[in-house]
Amino acid sequence: MTTMLLGDLRESVLDANLELQRQGLVLYTFGNASGIDRARGLVAIKPSGVPYDSLTVANLVIVDLQGNIVEGALNPSSDVATHLLLYREFPWIGGVAHTHSDFATSWAQAGVAIPCYGTTHADYFRGDVPITSSLSNEEIQTAYELNTGKAIVARFRDLDPIATPGVLVAGHGPFTWGKSAVDAAHNAVVLEYVARLAFRSRLINPAGSEVSAALQRQHYERKHGPNATYGQR
Amino acid sequence: MTTMLLGDLRESVLDANLELQRQGLVLYTFGNASGIDRARGLVAIKPSGVPYDSLTVANLVIVDLQGNIVEGALNPSSDVATHLLLYREFPWIGGVAHTHSDFATSWAQAGVAIPCYGTTHADYFRGDVPITSSLSNEEIQTAYELNTGKAIVARFRDLDPIATPGVLVAGHGPFTWGKSAVDAAHNAVVLEYVARLAFRSRLINPAGSEVSAALQRQHYERKHGPNATYGQR
Amino acid sequence: MTTMLLGDLRESVLDANLELQRQGLVLYTFGNASGIDRARGLVAIKPSGVPYDSLTVANLVIVDLQGNIVEGALNPSSDVATHLLLYREFPWIGGVAHTHSDFATSWAQAGVAIPCYGTTHADYFRGDVPITSSLSNEEIQTAYELNTGKAIVARFRDLDPIATPGVLVAGHGPFTWGKSAVDAAHNAVVLEYVARLAFRSRLINPAGSEVSAALQRQHYERKHGPNATYGQR
Amino acid sequence: MTTMLLGDLRESVLDANLELQRQGLVLYTFGNASGIDRARGLVAIKPSGVPYDSLTVANLVIVDLQGNIVEGALNPSSDVATHLLLYREFPWIGGVAHTHSDFATSWAQAGVAIPCYGTTHADYFRGDVPITSSLSNEEIQTAYELNTGKAIVARFRDLDPIATPGVLVAGHGPFTWGKSAVDAAHNAVVLEYVARLAFRSRLINPAGSEVSAALQRQHYERKHGPNATYGQR
Numbered sequence: 001m002t003t004m005l006l007g008d009l010r011e012s013v014l015d016a017n018l019e020l021q022r023q024g025l026v027l028y029t030f031g032n033a034s035g036i037d038r039a040r041g042l043v044a045i046k047p048s049g050v051p052y053d054s055l056t057v058a059n060l061v062i063v064d065l066q067g068n069i070v071e072g073a074l075n076p077s078s079d080v081a082t083h084l085l086l087y088r089e090f091p092w093i094g095g096v097a098h099t100h101s102d103f104a105t106s107w108a109q110a111g112v113a114i115p116c117y118g119t120t121h122a123d124y125f126r127g128d129v130p131i132t133s134s135l136s137n138e139e140i141q142t143a144y145e146l147n148t149g150k151a152i153v154a155r156f157r158d159l160d161p162i163a164t165p166g167v168l169v170a171g172h173g174p175f176t177w178g179k180s181a182v183d184a185a186h187n188a189v190v191l192e193y194v195a196r197l198a199f200r201s202r203l204i205n206p207a208g209s210e211v212s213a214a215l216q217r218q219h220y221e222r223k224h225g226p227n228a229t230y231g232q233r
Numbered sequence: 234m235t236t237m238l239l240g241d242l243r244e245s246v247l248d249a250n251l252e253l254q255r256q257g258l259v260l261y262t263f264g265n266a267s268g269i270d271r272a273r274g275l276v277a278i279k280p281s282g283v284p285y286d287s288l289t290v291a292n293l294v295i296v297d298l299q300g301n302i303v304e305g306a307l308n309p310s311s312d313v314a315t316h317l318l319l320y321r322e323f324p325w326i327g328g329v330a331h332t333h334s335d336f337a338t339s340w341a342q343a344g345v346a347i348p349c350y351g352t353t354h355a356d357y358f359r360g361d362v363p364i365t366s367s368l369s370n371e372e373i374q375t376a377y378e379l380n381t382g383k384a385i386v387a388r389f390r391d392l393d394p395i396a397t398p399g400v401l402v403a404g405h406g407p408f409t410w411g412k413s414a415v416d417a418a419h420n421a422v423v424l425e426y427v428a429r430l431a432f433r434s435r436l437i438n439p440a441g442s443e444v445s446a447a448l449q450r451q452h453y454e455r456k457h458g459p460n461a462t463y464g465q466r
Numbered sequence: 467m468t469t470m471l472l473g474d475l476r477e478s479v480l481d482a483n484l485e486l487q488r489q490g491l492v493l494y495t496f497g498n499a500s501g502i503d504r505a506r507g508l509v510a511i512k513p514s515g516v517p518y519d520s521l522t523v524a525n526l527v528i529v530d531l532q533g534n535i536v537e538g539a540l541n542p543s544s545d546v547a548t549h550l551l552l553y554r555e556f557p558w559i560g561g562v563a564h565t566h567s568d569f570a571t572s573w574a575q576a577g578v579a580i581p582c583y584g585t586t587h588a589d590y591f592r593g594d595v596p597i598t599s600s601l602s603n604e605e606i607q608t609a610y611e612l613n614t615g616k617a618i619v620a621r622f623r624d625l626d627p628i629a630t631p632g633v634l635v636a637g638h639g640p641f642t643w644g645k646s647a648v649d650a651a652h653n654a655v656v657l658e659y660v661a662r663l664a665f666r667s668r669l670i671n672p673a674g675s676e677v678s679a680a681l682q683r684q685h686y687e688r689k690h691g692p693n694a695t696y697g698q699r
Numbered sequence: 700m701t702t703m704l705l706g707d708l709r710e711s712v713l714d715a716n717l718e719l720q721r722q723g724l725v726l727y728t729f730g731n732a733s734g735i736d737r738a739r740g741l742v743a744i745k746p747s748g749v750p751y752d753s754l755t756v757a758n759l760v761i762v763d764l765q766g767n768i769v770e771g772a773l774n775p776s777s778d779v780a781t782h783l784l785l786y787r788e789f790p791w792i793g794g795v796a797h798t799h800s801d802f803a804t805s806w807a808q809a810g811v812a813i814p815c816y817g818t819t820h821a822d823y824f825r826g827d828v829p830i831t832s833s834l835s836n837e838e839i840q841t842a843y844e845l846n847t848g849k850a851i852v853a854r855f856r857d858l859d860p861i862a863t864p865g866v867l868v869a870g871h872g873p874f875t876w877g878k879s880a881v882d883a884a885h886n887a888v889v890l891e892y893v894a895r896l897a898f899r900s901r902l903i904n905p906a907g908s909e910v911s912a913a914l915q916r917q918h919y920e921r922k923h924g925p926n927a928t929y930g931q932r
Contacts, residue, residue, distance in 0.1 A: 027426055028419075029464075030353070049464025078455060078463050100353050106433035109351035110441045118808035119871045120729070120799050137447040144451055171444040172352045186727075193726055199433060200805035200898060208809045211870040214836040218843055222777060230777045231728075231748030260659055261652075262697075263586070282697025311688060311696045333586050339666035342584035343674045370680040377684055404677040405585045432666060493892055494885075495930075496819070515930030544921060544929045566819050572899035575817035576907045603913040610917055637910040638818045665899060 005071050006044055009037050009181075010057040013044040016095060016181035021052040023189045025101040032077040033097040033188075035181030036087050041065050044181075045083060047074035078145065085149030086177060090161050095181030097188040100173045103195035104188075107131070108168035114194060116210045117201045121194045122219035126163035128210075129191065130155050134170045148172070163220070166191050238304050239277055242270050242414075243290040246277040249328060249414035254285040256422045258334040265310040266330040266421075268414030269320050274298050277414075278316060280307035311378065318382030319410060323394050328414030330421040333406045336428035337421075340364070341401035347427060349443045350434045354427045355452035356463075359396035361443075362424065363388050367403045381405070396453070399424050471537050472510055475503050475647075476523040479510040482561060482647035487518040489655045491567040498543040499563040499654075501647030502553050507531050510647075511549060513540035544611065551615030552643060556627050561647030563654040566639045569661035570654075573597070574634035580660060582676045583667045587660045588685035592629035594676070595657065596621050600636045614638070629686070632657050704770050705743055708736050708880075709756040712743040715794060715880035720751040722888045724800040731776040732796040732887075734880030735786050740764050743880075744782060746773035777844065784848030785876060789860050794880030796887040799872045802894035803887075806830075807867035813893060815909045816900045820893045821918035825862035827909070828890065829854050833869045847871070862919070865890045 004010070016033035020026045029052075034045035044060045061072035065084055069076065077083070083096045099105075107114050107129075114129040116122055121129075132151040139147035152167050152175060165187045166176035174195075176187040201208055210216075223230045237243070249266035253259045262285070267278035277293045294305035298317055302309065310316070316329045332338075340347050340362075347362040349355055354362075365384040372380035385400050385408060398420045399409035407428075409420040434441055443449075456463045470476070482499035486492045495518070500511035510526045527538035531550055535542065543549070549562045565571075573580050573595075580595040582588055587595075598617040605613035618633050618641060631653045632642035640661075642653040667674055676682075689696045703709070715732035719725045728751070733744035743759045760771035764783055768775065776782070782795045798804075806813050806828075813828040815821055820828075831850040838846035851866050851874060864886045865875035873894075875886040900907055909915075922929045 027422070047465070048462075074465055075462075100430075102429060103433065105351065105353070106430050107437060109430060109434035109444075110438035112438050117870070118804065120804070134445065135448065137445065140445070140447045140451045144455075171350070171448060189726070196801060197799075197805050197808060199437060200802060201808035203436060203902060204806060204898060205809035205811050211808075212833065212836065212839070214839040215834065215870060218839045222843075229747075229774075232746070232773055260655070280698070281695075307698055308695075333663075335662060336666060338584065338586070339663050340670060342663060342667035343671035345671050367678065368681065370678065373678070373680045373684045377688075404583070404681060432670060436669060493888070513931070514928075540931055541928075566896075568895060569899065571817065571819070572896050573903060575896060575900035575910075576904035578904050600911065601914065603911065606911070606913040606917045610921075637816070637914060665903060669902060 004058065005062055006037055006040070006042060007057070009035050009042075009044050010060050012095070013046075013060055013181045014055060014057050016097060016185035017046050017052060017055055019182065019185040020097065020099055020188060023192075025099040025188060025192055026052065027100070031097075031099040032079055033095065033181050033185050034077075034080075034083045035095040036093075038094070042070060043084065043087060045076045045080055047072070048077050050074065079148075081143070081145035082149040082152070082175065085146055086152065086175070089149075089153045090177065092162065093177040093184075094179045095184035096175065096177045097181070097184040098173065098175050099188050099192070101188065101192040101195075103199050104168065104174040104192050105172075106199065107195050108173050109171060111170050113168065114198045116216055117198050117208060118211060119215065119219045120190075120197065122211065122216040123223050124187065124190045124194065125166065126160070126216065126220055129166055129168060129194070130159060130164065131168040132170050237291065238295055239270055239273070239275060240290070242268050242277045243293050245328070246279075246293055246414045247288060247290050249330060249418035250279050250285060250288055252415065252418040253330065253332055253421060256425075258332040258421060258425055259285065260333070264330075264332040265312055266328065266414050266418050267310075267313075267316045268328040269326075271327070275303060276317065276320060278309045278313055280305070281310050283307065312381075314376070314378035315382040315385070315408065318379055319385065319408070322382075322386045323410065325395065326410040326417075327412045328417035329408065329410045330414070330417040331406065331408050332421050332425070334421065334425040334428075336432050337401065337407040337425050338405075339432065340428050341406050342404060344403055346401065347431045349449055350431050350441060351444060352448065352452045353423075353430065355444065355449040356456050357420065357423045357427065358399065359393070359449065359453055362399055362401060362427070363392060363397065364401040365403050396457075470524065471528055472503055472506070472508060473523070475501050475508075475510050476526050478561075479512075479526055479647045480521060480523050482563060482651035483512050483518060483521055485648065485651040486563065486565055486654060489658075491565040491654060491658055492518065493566070497563075497565040498545055499561065499647050499651050500543075500546075500549045501561040502559075504560070508536060509550065509553060511542045511546055513538070514543050516540065545614075547609070547611035548615040548618070548641065551612055552618065552641070555615075555619045556643065558628065559643040559650075560645045561650035562641060562643045563647070563650040564639065564641050565654050565658070567654065567658040567661075569665050570634065570640040570658050572665065573661050574639050575637060577636055579634065580664045582682055583664050583674060584677060585681065585685045586656075586663065588677065588682040589689050590653065590656050590660065591632065592626070592682065592686055595632055595634060595660070596625060596630065597634040598636050703757065704761055705736055705739070705741060706756070708734050708741075708743050709759050711794075712745075712759055712880045713754060713756050715796060715884035716745050716751060716754055718881065718884040719796065719798055719887060722891075724798040724887060724891055725751065726799070730796075730798040731778055732794065732880050732884050733776075733779075733782045734794040734883075735792075737793070741769060742783065742786060744775045744779055746771070747776050749773065778847075780842070780844035781848040781851070781874065784845055785851065785874070788848075788852045789876065791861065792876040792883075793878045794883035795874065795876045796880070796883040797872065797874050798887050798891070800887065800891040800894075802898050803867065803873040803891050804871075805898065806894050807872050808870060810869050812867065813897045815915055816897050816907060817910060818914065818918045819889075819896065821910065821915040822922050823886065823889045823893065824865065825859070825915065825919055828865055828867060828893070829858060829863065830867040831869050
């Protein structure tokens with residue numbers, strides 16, 4: 001494998017995909033994570049339909065930002081066009097993850113954004129976890145995966161994708177992103193956790209409300225702001 | 234075991250039964266999977282009341298399509314008559330699985346077909362996952378297992394069992410089928426997953442609606458149509 | 467341990483207690499199973515407050531039917547008086563299990579009997595899984611555990627404890643019984659499963675109904691009647 | 700490590716933190732447990748943002764009751780000010796645990812105290828598990844973690860923190876305490892279990908009521924009163 005492109009990126013993307021499996025977010029071959037080398041404009045992504053136990057750094061697929069296969073014997077994930085649009089439109093992101101994880105997908109299927117009911121949510125996502133519009137029949141029948149990406153981008157027209165690193169695609173499931181493939185997978189895990197808690201909070205108290213804007217800001221900035229106090233710095 | 238009939242079929246049927254256990258779809262001895270050798274007209278099926286950990290290729294039971302034991306020291310699954318009717322009526326199927334998996338059985342017990350709330354459902358099942366009528370007292374008291382099969386077949390009078398490879402038997406639980414025993418078990422796993430998500434989607438938004446016909450068609454054909462793009466081909 | 471009484475009974479009671487733990491029905495030291503030697507009138511039961519991982523045949527406690535310790539250095543389960551009343555009042559039973567398993571206890575806490583929504587329920591329990599009346603303040607303040615047993619017996623005045631081998635104690639949790647300690651534990655596992663499915667069926671369709679009396683009878687007798695066809699006989 | 704302070708306390712605090720992980724109460728680096736040496740006035744607490752698998756007795760942080768680091772190369776948990784206030788205000792407690800465990804946090808997010816629906820609850824918590832008031836914007840923006848502790852203390856003005864060893868912080872999650880760090884973690888595990896059962900009891904019967912005061916008292920005193928009969932004494 002001495003001639004293989006992008007060894008470090010491949011390691012990170014492999015690790016991100018395996019984290020989805022370790023955390024119970026994927027069934028069989030469902031789901032996929034990718035990462036980008038911005039300097040070269042190349043993306044490493046899970047091959048389509050391959051079980052997680054069979055993934056290796058070598059069978060990941062390298063594509064350019066237009067979707068041409070640059071290295072790899074297998075087809076890339078069928079969702080590759082969605083990933084690539086996100087890389088083109090959100091230039092600061094380094095990784096993307098897509099799962100059909102149980103609770104986040106249930107919210108996506110219900111057509112409901114996830115309200116910010118608590119501080120764990122606020123630690124990771126500013127405001128609710130938004131949901132896209134449904135695609136039109138035309139958008140579904142032609143360039144479906146690309147149009148899925150466009151629906152995400154449209155939803156973020158007035159949102160900051162840095163502060164809200166994930167979205168629910170209506171009737172489909174969640175996409176998350178981050179500084180790297182591993183960070184995107186981490187956000188997918190937390191999104192599933194947040195979705196699970198929100199599901200239960202809503203059933204306990206259907207009239208429950210979101211936490212205050214001050215509390216949302218406090219928790220987000222405790223972890224992410226310039227004066228972050230969480231962790232070791 | 235050199236004289237044992239149908240070694241390959243037995244391997245596949247054993248693997249299918251063990252997959253039901255590995256994926257958490259069965260408790261104790263509940264559930265069963267079978268497969269058919271169409272050329273010989275013989276079916277291999279789990280013996281009745283035997284724990285999954287004790288299953289071997291050798292203690293599976295071989296029956297003909299009329300239910301006569303051709304090879305095997307044990308009784309076949311008590312549901313064998315249902316399996317056999319499905320093989321006789323759906324000539325293209327190669328395997329059948331029956332479980333009492335948690336969420337699919339809960340929908341069956343609730344008497345409600347599973348709506349197509351999302352794309353994972355659409356990847357595997359066209360339209361909703363249908364539910365049979367309840368059996369009459371006469372159908373229950375005489376040839377109950379055969380009549381269970383007849384209720385399934387009746388429900389599919391206007392449905393395509395290839396495009397919808399599973400059903401809920403009202404008040405009882407799911408049956409799935411496929412090209413092979415392993416494929417039938419795979420569909421049982423996905424049905425349970427789909428049932429779990431639909432349960433949660435319904436609780437989040439009782440007024441939620443199914444995804445559009447265009448989206449259902451798009452996802453089903455991405456995996457199954459003549460121009461399928463999923464996986465490696 | 468060569469002089470230890472009731473070696474076989476101890477083995478069965480140990481196995482029953484460990485099955486409660488293996489199947490996830492108990493947390494920390496909660497729950498207990500016992501078995502009786504009818505010829506000698508002696509009961510083996512879990513000691514109080516001992517973790518399951520520390521249980522051995524030797525630290526089980528042997529008591530007579532009046533609750534006197536016959537062998538054992540530890541105190542018996544604090545629920546021993548309930549077990550003993552069941553042995554005295556239901557002379558055919560050989561074992562009793564008590565857990566605070568998640569779903570069965572949730573029904574007990576909700577004060578609602580578990581309706582027979584499906585065939586798995588019918589395979590094990592005729593009719594609903596009944597719930598006791600709440601105890602009066604006097605019954606709670608004096609001989610509480612004995613009165614818990616009396617509430618169970620009172621609830622079965624018009625029920626057959628052979629056909630319905632379990633009950634919910636209102637506000638507390640389930641008791642199950644059977645031919646042996648292992649059988650009682652098995653029924654506790656199935657009751658938890660039945661309670662879990664019923665919970666979900668009820669949420670999917672709050673207006674759902676029980677399966678027909680004919681279907682309940684058919685499934686119960688397929689497993690338990692004189693013409694049982696389930697398993698190997 | 701021969702010069703390390705408070706070796707026994709460190710062992711207990713490490714064990715308490717690992718119990719949170721073993722019992723599935725924490726995700727990634729979320730949550731924290733601490734313990735106090737009352738004679739020296741020193742507290743050992745989990746470092747901030749460190750994964751549970753990397754915890755050792757050596758990387759725990761020792762702080763005094765004003766929050767000054769006495770020993771340790773890492774920052775203490777970001778919630779340290781809440782822990783310290785509880786130690787200062789509840790002089791009899793020896794340990795504190797904080798998690799974002801699924802069901803307890805869902806009740807906290809829903810803004811609803813957990814009613815005493817059953818005897819397992821009553822075994823550990825007198826009355827409901829209370830919930831704090833929401834913090835004001837001022838309380839959030841200045842000394843947030845200290846004010847979280849003050850909200851807890853305010854909620855216990857008319858409650859006995861010995862009899863009710865835990866609380867829900869509205870919109871955030873549970874804090875529990877006990878005689879030691881290990882005891883606090885044990886109470887966190889039981890609180891999660893109680894919250895899970897209460898969630899399901901409420902969905903089965905939204906009109907359900909708490910168990911009688913007599914039953915609450917009976918169970919609490921069976922485990923904790925001067926005449927306790929539970930366990931080995």
